[in-house]
Amino acid sequence: MAxxxxxxxxLVSFTLLGHLDERGGCRATDLAAHYALDKSTxxxxxxxxxxxxxxxxxxxxxxxRVQVLAPTEAGAQILEQVTLSRRRALLERLGDWPEAxxxxxAAYLTRYNEASQGI
Numbered sequence: 001m002a003x004x005x006x007x008x009x010x011l012v013s014f015t016l017l018g019h020l021d022e023r024g025g026c027r028a029t030d031l032a033a034h035y036a037l038d039k040s041t042x043x044x045x046x047x048x049x050x051x052x053x054x055x056x057x058x059x060x061x062x063x064x065r066v067q068v069l070a071p072t073e074a075g076a077q078i079l080e081q082v083t084l085s086r087r088r089a090l091l092e093r094l095g096d097w098p099e100a101x102x103x104x105x106a107a108y109l110t111r112y113n114e115a116s117q118g119i
Contacts, residue, residue, distance in 0.1 A: 009052070012037075013045050014082060017054060017071055021079055025058070025070030054078060 009017070016031055023030075032042040046069060049055035054075035060066035071079065094102060 009054070009078065009082075010045070010048075012041075013049055014079075016042070016045055017049060017075055018079060020055065020069055021071045021076060025068045027060075027066060028069060031069075049075070 015035070019031060019034065020026060028042050028046055029039065031037070031046075032039045035042075046055060050057070052074075054072055055069050056072050057067045057069055060068045094105070097105070
């Protein structure tokens with residue numbers, strides 16, 4: 001889905017971009033640690049996001065030696081477009097489900113997400 005919205009946006013790139021948006025920006029090393037990814041993997045993904053104009057670097061106001069990555073306006077727009085597209089797709093798939101099934105599905109997703117928090 002992300003790649004359809006922007007050719008430079010792989011699932012990993014979209015995930016990293018979303019994390020940057022949620023956090024209001026962070027260092028590349030923070031991304032690598034959070035997702036247990038190799039620094040070189042994060043570096044390649046961030047470079048692609050920068051080339052696409054979806055992420056920009058800025059100096060950390062608390063430590064001028066540190067570069068913080070944050071979504072650009074274009075990056076935020078892509079995130080919004082992908083999120084809306086995903087919601088539409090979910091509505092299409094789940095639109096005819098009975099209310100009880102939707103509630104059970106939501107409960108399972110909540111349980112799954114809570115279990116994933118500790119990973």
